[in-house]
Amino acid sequence: MTHHMNHTGRLGGFNFGRGGGGGLGRMALPLAIGAIAGLAMSQGRKLAVQGPSIAAGDWMDALKLEHRGVERLFEALLATDETQKLKRNMLLGKIAYALTKHANQEENVIYPALKEAQPNGQADHLSHDHAQIKTFIFELKRMDAADPRWLLRAREFFELIQHHVREEEDEIFPGLYASLSEEENGKLTTMMNWEGYKVA
Ligand SMILES: [Fe+2]
Numbered sequence: 001m002t003h004h005m006n007h008t009g010r011l012g013g014f015n016f017g018r019g020g021g022g023g024l025g026r027m028a029l030p031l032a033i034g035a036i037a038g039l040a041m042s043q044g045r046k047l048a049v050q051g052p053s054i055a056a057g058d059w060m061d062a063l064k065l066e067h068r069g070v071e072r073l074f075e076a077l078l079a080t081d082e083t084q085k086l087k088r089n090m091l092l093g094k095i096a097y098a099l100t101k102h103a104n105q106e107e108n109v110i111y112p113a114l115k116e117a118q119p120n121g122q123a124d125h126l127s128h129d130h131a132q133i134k135t136f137i138f139e140l141k142r143m144d145a146a147d148p149r150w151l152l153r154a155r156e157f158f159e160l161i162q163h164h165v166r167e168e169e170d171e172i173f174p175g176l177y178a179s180l181s182e183e184e185n186g187k188l189t190t191m192m193n194w195e196g197y198k199v200a
Pocket of ligand 1: 063067102106165168
């Protein structure tokens with residue numbers, strides 16, 4: 001949410017500066033400074049979001065750490081009741097944001113690497129899970145959070161996530177990791193961190 005606000009503000013600032021009629025006029029300068037500050041803030045925020053993943057070490061540790069984060073958010077979400085609409089929507093928003101970043105890393109780097117190393121359909125299976133995850137997020141966002149079915153749907157969503165995470169962590173990721181050289185794993189880590197940073 002903050003991301004969109006910063007982004008719009010930044011664009012607005014630039015547009016106004018240009019529309020002001022050539023160069024940085026008296027009105028445009030503060031806006032330009034604001035735009036630069038906004039840009040720096042958004043870079044800092046991106047680093048703060050991607051930092052823990054980078055600090056985790058290699059790509060597999062980073063993805064595991066993100067799994068734990070999403071699980072914690074789900075535990076809080078599943079502990080809510082029908083009177084806590086705002087909290088439900090806030091937690092769902094956080095989950096959706098974390099999963100979008102996570103999915104960008106997996107879908108753009110790890111799954112293609114998996115498909116190349118092990119062309120046995122596992123990568124396609126995991127991609128299919130991600131499509132289902134997006135459907136769950138869409139459905140829950142559209143549903144009234146006070147609806148008695150909301151929590152049941154959220155629970156089904158978490159079951160899918162847990163199953164997906166277990167497959168990745170217990171079997172598929174260690175298999176891929178072991179099949180690659182240290183250098184190849186290092187390259188994947190760098191590529192994956194960049195994909196995460198882009199959407200952090
Ligand atoms: Fe994952």
